Amino acid sequence: MNNRINKAISIMQGAWIDFSSTAKGNPFFLLIPFTYPIALLFVMYLNTGTRYLGLLLVGAILAEIINAGTAVFSETGSSKLFFKTFDLYVASPTSPFVYCMTISASWILMNSLAIFLFLLLALYFTHAGLLAVIATILIAIETSMVLGFIAFSAGTRLKTERDVFALGTILSFGLTLLSPIYYPITVLPPFVQMLSFLFPSTGPAILLQWAFGILNVNSNLVILSIANILVYLIIGIVAVKTALWREE
Numbered sequence: 001m002n003n004r005i006n007k008a009i010s011i012m013q014g015a016w017i018d019f020s021s022t023a024k025g026n027p028f029f030l031l032i033p034f035t036y037p038i039a040l041l042f043v044m045y046l047n048t049g050t051r052y053l054g055l056l057l058v059g060a061i062l063a064e065i066i067n068a069g070t071a072v073f074s075e076t077g078s079s080k081l082f083f084k085t086f087d088l089y090v091a092s093p094t095s096p097f098v099y100c101m102t103i104s105a106s107w108i109l110m111n112s113l114a115i116f117l118f119l120l121l122a123l124y125f126t127h128a129g130l131l132a133v134i135a136t137i138l139i140a141i142e143t144s145m146v147l148g149f150i151a152f153s154a155g156t157r158l159k160t161e162r163d164v165f166a167l168g169t170i171l172s173f174g175l176t177l178l179s180p181i182y183y184p185i186t187v188l189p190p191f192v193q194m195l196s197f198l199f200p201s202t203g204p205a206i207l208l209q210w211a212f213g214i215l216n217v218n219s220n221l222v223i224l225s226i227a228n229i230l231v232y233l234i235i236g237i238v239a240v241k242t243a244l245w246r247e248e
Helices: 002-025 032-048 053-081 086-091 096-126 130-155 161-178 190-196 202-211 219-241
Strands: none
Touching (some): 032 053, 032 096, 053 096, 053 130, 053 202, 096 130, 202 219
């Protein structure tokens, strides 16, 4: 128990040091998370007004959470191929789990301002209550952790610098646009709805939209969403345990 507590403290300390040093070095990094969601919100607002603004704001929250997880992929790849600092972590007593969780938590802190402001706006436009706040916190922890595990494992397998940008872009596209983040899953044909559960962001998206009162879900969707989360939690744990932490 004490060992787990010490690991948790180490993760939060490392995440805070990484976040605070980046924020102090260049405060503009705190504004980067706003750029893509605000651009999309602006375009959609011009076309639909406030009709779907609540749904889009919830999508923006999810996009920030997803970005915190997938950013681990770019950071792992960059430290391994560009900055050559990855070997320093490998040579240290740090475990891959602690390293991955630290980077993921750091990116959640980096995106926390955007998540908080989008959350306030979503609560205002949807008139949601405490359930939505609790769901946001739980989904932020689970989704960023699972995506961080998978992204970290993938990042350790990169061979060239080009892979960082190419695969990172494809990963973000699939998780934020092919998965029902900015739209309800019910607008998709039944066959496509089932295919969307191949993405780890689909379950969290459905449950968060339901918590904000945007989406009316039946028992089948709830079961599929929970199963989606649990399956990818297992996949994430397996992924971080099989990461190429020490090259042979």
